[in-house]
Amino acid sequence: MSTLDSLGRPLRDLRISVTDRCNMRCRYCMPREAFGPGHAFMARAELLSFEEIARVSEALAAQGVSKLRLTGGEPLLRGGLERLVEMLASIEGIEDLALTTNGLLLAARARSLAAAGLSRVTVSLDSLDEATLREMSDTPVAPARILAGIDAAGAAGLAPVKVNMVVRRGVNDRSVLEMAEHFRGRSETLRFIEYMDVGSTNGWRMQEVVPGEEILATIASRWPLERLPVARAGDVATRYRYLDGAGEIGLIGSVSEPFCGGCTRARLSADGRLFTCLFARSGHDLRALLRSGAPDAEIEARLRGIWSARSDRYSAERSAATSDRADGAPAKVEMSYIGG
Numbered sequence: 310m311s312t313l314d315s316l317g318r319p320l321r322d323l324r325i326s327v328t329d330r331c332n333m334r335c336r337y338c339m340p341r342e343a344f345g346p347g348h349a350f351m352a353r354a355e356l357l358s359f360e361e362i363a364r365v366s367e368a369l370a371a372q373g374v375s376k377l378r379l380t381g382g383e384p385l386l387r388g389g390l391e392r393l394v395e396m397l398a399s400i401e402g403i404e405d406l407a408l409t410t411n412g413l414l415l416a417a418r419a420r421s422l423a424a425a426g427l428s429r430v431t432v433s434l435d436s437l438d439e440a441t442l443r444e445m446s447d448t449p450v451a452p453a454r455i456l457a458g459i460d461a462a463g464a465a466g467l468a469p470v471k472v473n474m475v476v477r478r479g480v481n482d483r484s485v486l487e488m489a490e491h492f493r494g495r496s497e498t499l500r501f502i503e504y505m506d507v508g509s510t511n512g513w514r515m516q517e518v519v520p521g522e523e524i525l526a527t528i529a530s531r532w533p534l535e536r537l538p539v540a541r542a543g544d545v546a547t548r549y550r551y552l553d554g555a556g557e558i559g560l561i562g563s564v565s566e567p568f569c570g571g572c573t574r575a576r577l578s579a580d581g582r583l584f585t586c587l588f589a590r591s592g593h594d595l596r597a598l599l600r601s602g603a604p605d606a607e608i609e610a611r612l613r614g615i616w617s618a619r620s621d622r623y624s625a626e627r628s629a630a631t632s633d634r635a636d637g638a639p640a641k642v643e644m645s646y647i648g649g
């Protein structure tokens with residue numbers, strides 16, 4: 310039975326952050342100035358155990374959640390993740406179990422993740438050009454290593470593989486056509502993501518957002534595209550197909566075209582806080598409840614209470630109000646903490 314929030318939206322998807330650590334330092338997500346050697350990451354004891362994550366997921370599945378996504382930070386840094394995948398894949402009602410990763414450790418893990426029951430992966434890749442990728446990620450990474458992870462995922466059956474590219478004006482917008490060309494005619498679907506004002510450390514400015522419409526026009530001027538119908542209610546990407554039959558692309562226009570009206574997603578941070586919006590300023594602590602010996606019924610009632618009180622529609626309000634983030638507003642939680 311679905312629980313509805315105060316705006317009538319059901320709860321269908323849960324994003325689970327399994328760690329706040331990462332082996333990259335993308336400037337738009339974990340800038341080194343804020344996430345350098347002095348940063349205090351969560352201590353082991355603060356992290357939810359796999360059993361605790363599975364318990365929350367089970368309680369939410371009973372309330373209508375059918376899709377789970379493991380994320381972070383970099384989820385493949387959490388030791389023994391395959392065991393968690395196995396536990397989550399066996400929960401009744403879970404139809405789709407996905408993982409979002411930067412791909413650095415994927416080639417070595419794709420087969421074991423698939424064997425544990427993972428359905429598919431999304432890999433983040435912001436450019437095929439090494440210097441541009443370095444500018445985006447502030448990490449020396451060979452694009453070929455991420456491409457090898459993508460290939461391994463496809464070969465292991467973690468398909469269809471999606472590839473996410475965040476576009477920042479003046480940094481990697483010059484890579485849009487090259488990325489489109491590379492993934493045309495391949496089995497992966499490339500999705501372009503507008504640079505979002507998540508967190509409070511990335512120095513986001515509206516001028517750096519390349520609107521989806523502009524990305525679309527750039528690609529369509531080279532390879533004509535047509536819009537595809539919405540595949541599933543709650544899908545965040547607008548899909549387009551190449552008229553020459555070379556597959557499709559997606560646009561995630563969270564800044565220019567907010568999709569709060571259909572947002573059916575909750576997020577669980579690695580330390581057990583439930584967030585009902587990516588742009589929330591605080592979350593609901595579930596860890597204390599889980600560790601207090603509360604029975605299942607109490608946990609379910611708490612989750613139902615949190616979701617039914619939900620009224621978040623940050624992106625819709627942002628575009629209705631001002632174009633830049635308000636100075637002096639309380640800090641929003643970081644994406645690496647809440648789970649992207």
Ligand code: SAM
Binds near residue numbers: 337409503505644648
């Ligand atoms: N480390 C994994 C990865 O990079 O795929 C998973 C976590 S990451 C926070 C999840 C997704 O959020 C990535 O695709 C990343 O590009 C995206 N992301 C992070 N910060 C963003 C921002 N400010 N705007 C748009 N997307 C962002």
Ligand code: SF4
Binds near residue numbers: 331333335338381383
């Ligand atoms: Fe790490 Fe992913 Fe954030 Fe990049 S986007 S810093 S890979 S968590």
Ligand code: SF4
Binds near residue numbers: 568570574585623
């Ligand atoms: Fe959902 Fe919040 Fe994003 Fe709107 S801003 S789509 S409510 S996560």
